[in-house]
Amino acid sequence: MAQKNKLQFIILGLLNQQPLTGYDLTKAFDNEIGEFWQAQHSQIYPQLKRLEEQGYVTHEITLSGEKLEKKLYHITTSGSELLHGWISVGTPDLTATKDEFILKLYFIQTNHDPRLTAMLNEQFQLHSDKLAHLQERLITVFPKQTGAKQHYGHYLILQHAIGRETYYVNWLKTTLQELPAN
Amino acid sequence: MAQKNKLQFIILGLLNQQPLTGYDLTKAFDNEIGEFWQAQHSQIYPQLKRLEEQGYVTHEITLSGEKLEKKLYHITTSGSELLHGWISVGTPDLTATKDEFILKLYFIQTNHDPRLTAMLNEQFQLHSDKLAHLQERLITVFPKQTGAKQHYGHYLILQHAIGRETYYVNWLKTTLQELPAN
DNA sequence: GTATTCATGTAAGACGTTACATGATTCA
DNA sequence: TGAATCATGTAACGTCTTACATGAATAC
Numbered sequence: 001m002a003q004k005n006k007l008q009f010i011i012l013g014l015l016n017q018q019p020l021t022g023y024d025l026t027k028a029f030d031n032e033i034g035e036f037w038q039a040q041h042s043q044i045y046p047q048l049k050r051l052e053e054q055g056y057v058t059h060e061i062t063l064s065g066e067k068l069e070k071k072l073y074h075i076t077t078s079g080s081e082l083l084h085g086w087i088s089v090g091t092p093d094l095t096a097t098k099d100e101f102i103l104k105l106y107f108i109q110t111n112h113d114p115r116l117t118a119m120l121n122e123q124f125q126l127h128s129d130k131l132a133h134l135q136e137r138l139i140t141v142f143p144k145q146t147g148a149k150q151h152y153g154h155y156l157i158l159q160h161a162i163g164r165e166t167y168y169v170n171w172l173k174t175t176l177q178e179l180p181a182n
Numbered sequence: 183m184a185q186k187n188k189l190q191f192i193i194l195g196l197l198n199q200q201p202l203t204g205y206d207l208t209k210a211f212d213n214e215i216g217e218f219w220q221a222q223h224s225q226i227y228p229q230l231k232r233l234e235e236q237g238y239v240t241h242e243i244t245l246s247g248e249k250l251e252k253k254l255y256h257i258t259t260s261g262s263e264l265l266h267g268w269i270s271v272g273t274p275d276l277t278a279t280k281d282e283f284i285l286k287l288y289f290i291q292t293n294h295d296p297r298l299t300a301m302l303n304e305q306f307q308l309h310s311d312k313l314a315h316l317q318e319r320l321i322t323v324f325p326k327q328t329g330a331k332q333h334y335g336h337y338l339i340l341q342h343a344i345g346r347e348t349y350y351v352n353w354l355k356t357t358l359q360e361l362p363a364n
Numbered sequence: 365g366t367a368t369t370c371a372t373g374t375a376a377g378a379c380g381t382t383a384c385a386t387g388a389t390t391c392a
Numbered sequence: 393t394g395a396a397t398c399a400t401g402t403a404a405c406g407t408c409t410t411a412c413a414t415g416a417a418t419a420c
Contacts, residue, residue: 004282005406005407006282006285007407007408009285010285013288013289016289021370021371021372022371022372022373023370023371023372026371032288033285033288034278035278035279036278036279036280036281036284036285036288037278037280037285038277038278038408039408040408040409040410041371041372041373042373042374042375042408042409042410042411043407043408043409045372045373045374046373046374049373064370064371064416064417065370065416065417065418066416066417067415067416067417068370068371068415068416068417069371069372069416070370070371070372071371071372083289086286087286087289087290087297088297090304091282091283091286091301091304091305092304092308093282094281094308094309094312095220095280095281095282096216096217096218096219096220097217097218097279097343098218098219098277098280099218099276099277100186100188100273100275100277101273102218102339102342103188103191103192103215103218103219104268104269104273105335105338105339106195106215106218106335106336106339107195107198107265107269107335108269108334108335108338109332109333109334109335110331110332110334111331111334113334115269115270119273122272122273122274123273126274126276127276130276149292149293150291150292151291152290152291152292152293152295153287153288153289153290153291154288156287156290156357157284157287157288160284160353161279163349163353164346164349164350167345167346167349168346171342171345175338187378187379189379189380203398203399203400204399204400204401205398205399205400208399220380221380222380222381222382223399223400223401224380224381224382224383224401224402224403225379225380225381227400227401227402228401228402246388246389246398246399247388247389247390248388248389249387249388249389250387250388250389250398250399251399251400252398252399252400253399253400
């Protein structure tokens with residue numbers, strides 16, 4: 001047992017909302033939870049197979065057009081129990097951030113390093129774009145102010161991510177301003 | 183080539199400051215950069231071997247006591263070039279956060295979910311502890327206000343991490359306060 | 365008709381964690 | 393003298409990414 005196989009819980013969590021195909025699940029990692037977890041289809045299809053063998057999901061075949069078979073996966077009672085067990089237990093392990101830019105920064109010796117400005121500017125652009133994207137998502141997914149009654153968790157994490165990126169962008173801006181002129 | 187092997191650059195970056203043994207490097211992942219990256223000795227020793235085969239580091243044997251041989255690793259010119267090449271190229275890929283708690287939150291449907299308070303409180307404790315630890319580190323590593331002349335990058339990332347955790351703790355507190363009474 | 369998207373799978377290899385294994389040195 | 397720490401390594405296994413592979417349906 002190397003890690004914890006969180007992917008299986010994400011899949012179960014998504015299937016708990018509605019039946020989906022492997023392709024749908026792959027897409028979900030571009031939109032919904034792409035900000036928080038990443039996975040490719042080459043990981044998802046085998047995982048679905050394993051979940052079915054273990055009785056946590058089942059699938060039915062639907063036709064798209066005349067020949068193309070889609071496997072629409074449903075969560076089972078046992079799968080739902082596994083999911084809620086995972087949510088209910090504690091989450092005491094904070095994983096390290098693994099931010100490559102931060103790692104590079106660590107090895108910069110002085111505030112006169114000629115590479116600093118370009119590095120900070122690049123990250124400023126990237127995180128500003130990400131922030132804008134998240135703000136757009138929040139408006140798209142929760143158009144009304146009152147709209148967070150359902151999908152409260154989704155609302156929370158979007159709002160959390162926006163706050164986090166806002167902090168990151170502001171920190172980059174401040175750090176850039178405090179660099180010595182040259 | 184699956185990922186980018188960032189571990190090799192971290193090792194080179196640490197050896198660029200001073201010669202270290204595999205054991206020292208392992209320790210560094212508990213203190214220095216443990217907040218930003220994690221690695222076990224079972225990853226470090228083979229990586230050192232590979233770096234040596236490729237000519238990026240060399241080692242000399244020193245004795246600790248009468249029998250115990252330590253391998254003290256030094257970075258080579260070629261290794262230093264590899265390190266600075268890595269630092270100098272752009273870092274355009276923002277990796278997903280992979281925060282398991284955030285993932286669990288996503289699957290919470292309503293703000294009346296009975297598990298929410300305990301979940302948020304646990305994270306509040308964990309992130310408060312982490313914040314306190316980081317603040318202590320900052321004082322330990324940079325005792326004087328002016329002390330960030332050398333190791334500027336180290337100062338920056340500590341300060342960045344403190345800001346990030348401060349935001350996280352405040353967000354948890356606010357979110358807890360906004361939960362409906364029960 | 366042709367490019368894009370839908371749809372599902374496997375294979376190879378790199379990365380990362382846990383466990384296995386051994387022995388010396390230091391501190392109480 | 394016994395426990396904790398120093399010190400180095402390998403093995404097994406799980407996760408994750410990239411690439412290989414195929415074919416149907418849809419939009420332009």
